[in-house]
Amino acid sequence: MLEGKLLIGGKWISCKSKFESLNPATGEVFGRACLAGKKEVKEAVGAARLAFPDWKKTDISERARIFIRIGDELLKRKQELKTLITMEMGRPLFESDIEVLLTYEMVKYFANEGKKYLEGEAIQINPDTFSFTRFEPVGVVGIIKPWNYPMLLPFWAIAPALLAGNTAVLKPSDLTPFVGIEVGKICQDAGIPDGVINIVTGDGSTGESLVSSDIDMVSFTGSSQTGKNIMKNSAEKLHRISLELGGSDAFIVFKDADIEEAINGAVWGRFMNCGQVCVAPKRIFVEDDIADSFIEGFVNKAKNLVIGNGLDPGTDIGPMVSMEQREKLELQVEDAVRKGATTECGGKIPLPLQDGYYYEPTVLTGVTPEMKVMNEEVFGPVAVISIFDNMYEAIACANRTVYGLGASVWTKNLDIAMRMSSQLECGMVWVNEVCTLHPQCPWCGIKHSGMGKDLSRYGIREFVSIKHVNINFGTEKTRP
Numbered sequence: 502m503l504e505g506k507l508l509i510g511g512k513w514i515s516c517k518s519k520f521e522s523l524n525p526a527t528g529e530v531f532g533r534a535c536l537a538g539k540k541e542v543k544e545a546v547g548a549a550r551l552a553f554p555d556w557k558k559t560d561i562s563e564r565a566r567i568f569i570r571i572g573d574e575l576l577k578r579k580q581e582l583k584t585l586i587t588m589e590m591g592r593p594l595f596e597s598d599i600e601v602l603l604t605y606e607m608v609k610y611f612a613n614e615g616k617k618y619l620e621g622e623a624i625q626i627n628p629d630t631f632s633f634t635r636f637e638p639v640g641v642v643g644i645i646k647p648w649n650y651p652m653l654l655p656f657w658a659i660a661p662a663l664l665a666g667n668t669a670v671l672k673p674s675d676l677t678p679f680v681g682i683e684v685g686k687i688c689q690d691a692g693i694p695d696g697v698i699n700i701v702t703g704d705g706s707t708g709e710s711l712v713s714s715d716i717d718m719v720s721f722t723g724s725s726q727t728g729k730n731i732m733k734n735s736a737e738k739l740h741r742i743s744l745e746l747g748g749s750d751a752f753i754v755f756k757d758a759d760i761e762e763a764i765n766g767a768v769w770g771r772f773m774n775c776g777q778v779c780v781a782p783k784r785i786f787v788e789d790d791i792a793d794s795f796i797e798g799f800v801n802k803a804k805n806l807v808i809g810n811g812l813d814p815g816t817d818i819g820p821m822v823s824m825e826q827r828e829k830l831e832l833q834v835e836d837a838v839r840k841g842a843t844t845e846c847g848g849k850i851p852l853p854l855q856d857g858y859y860y861e862p863t864v865l866t867g868v869t870p871e872m873k874v875m876n877e878e879v880f881g882p883v884a885v886i887s888i889f890d891n892m893y894e895a896i897a898c899a900n901r902t903v904y905g906l907g908a909s910v911w912t913k914n915l916d917i918a919m920r921m922s923s924q925l926e927c928g929m930v931w932v933n934e935v936c937t938l939h940p941q942c943p944w945c946g947i948k949h950s951g952m953g954k955d956l957s958r959y960g961i962r963e964f965v966s967i968k969h970v971n972i973n974f975g976t977e978k979t980r981p
């Protein structure tokens with residue numbers, strides 16, 4: 502059994518209070534991690550504060566070299582990392598492999614490109630006066646992350662935040678504390694100085710303590726409800742906050758699309774990571790002319806997905822992360838069926854897999870706007886398909902949600918693609934693609950999906966303040 506410690510000021514420290522991390526494929530206890538309280542959080546923030554002045558002064562090229570080494574560590578440890586991720590949160594090994602590679606690519610991107618996005622610019626005002634801008638680190642960043650990409654999302658903030666000269670305290674999810682601890686070990690082994698990154702494991706109360714501590718910024722990814730709580734709790738101190746929250750993305754298929762490709766995209770997007778992806782297509786809309794063939798093809802593929810332990814090489818879909826998440830999903834499906842939806846396949850806990858938190862890949866049709874599956878975020882392997890008649894109806898249906906994270910549009914018609922991308926109320930639109938991410942492109946949501954900007958030049962600038970310096974070096978007086 503693994504025993505977890507806290508990383509504070511470069512030292513691994515135990516604490517009295519502990520909590521268990523379970524393997525969702527078996528329900529067995531996988532390890533015991535420290536539940537950091539107010540005292541430990543204060544010490545971690547104190548260590549980050551102490552390390553800040555020196556780290557901020559380090560040449561950015563030196564900081565970038567450390568992140569190149571972090572990338573190398575990720576590749577070197579890929580096998581052990583992907584096994585750990587699969588054992589702690591359930592997804593198939595091949596998907597954990599993708600997560601480690603995405604983390605590597607993103608870290609390398611910031612290490613190689615970050616510097617140029619932090620260069621200030623000179624602004625000539627008149628012959629005697631000129632201005633310039635400086636980008637300065639914010640200070641100590643509290644990084645609070647969820648369990649669904651437990652390696653990628655912490656580094657998603659750590660890389661730009663630290664490269665920009667901040668120090669940080671990471672609070673990983675209580676469902677994946679050991680992946681979070683591994684993040685700390687990788688940083689240490691790559692040469693991050695003591696106190697620059699600190700790790701406090703724990704639950705929501707640990708996160709709350711971090712938000713109300715002496716930090717300068719919160720970088721949060723997680724549910725919309727927790728995002729709202731963080732915003733409220735940050736108001737008193739006026740912390741800077743970056744919030745990447747939940748989504749209920751529309752996946753819209755027009756009759757001229759390549760239907761086979763659209764079905765493959767929808768199956769991958771909806772069932773990858775057992776449906777537990779912020780930008781998964783949570784509401785699928787199909788034009789009426791092609792609805793029957795799309796639904797038939799989609800249901801056939803969903804039925805053939807192999808459910809099992811993520812460690813088995815033949816597994817397509819692992820367990821959900823926890824009993825609590827599965828119970829929430831069951832209630833959403835029950836609500837839809839009670840209100841008249843048709844279950845085309847799935848809708849149950851698979852009989853041979855009673856020990857872990859498994860749920861069958863499920864397809865619901867005949868859904869209506871008042872059902873929970875159309876209003877709440879559906880975070881599990883349940884696809885919800887509706888039919889539309891024309892583009893205007895598709896836009897209205899897609900926008901009928903409080904969320905605004907992403908959307909996926911399938912068409913060969915450029916005019917439709919362009920109109921849809923301007924009319925959809927969300928932060929990202931994929932055309933003939935789904936759920937892809939590129940470190941050089943921004944990742945962002947609107948409405949209840951948050952107000953953060955991650956990745957790209959915009960992502961690194963979330964972690965700096967801009968200062969304007971104005972210099973008058975002329976001999977003549979400029980004031981009236």
Ligand code: NAD
Nearest residue numbers: 646647648673674704705708709723724727745746747779
């Ligand atoms: P969650 O909100 O329950 O928890 C996220 C983190 O916040 C955890 O570390 C948790 O311990 C901590 N936390 C809980 N209560 C807190 C509080 N009051 N103050 C401070 N911290 C607190 O979310 P989750 O179940 O871990 O993750 C799933 C959610 O994350 C989904 O809604 C998903 O869409 C979203 N998500 C969004 C993105 C994105 O980029 N927009 C990416 C991944 C996941």
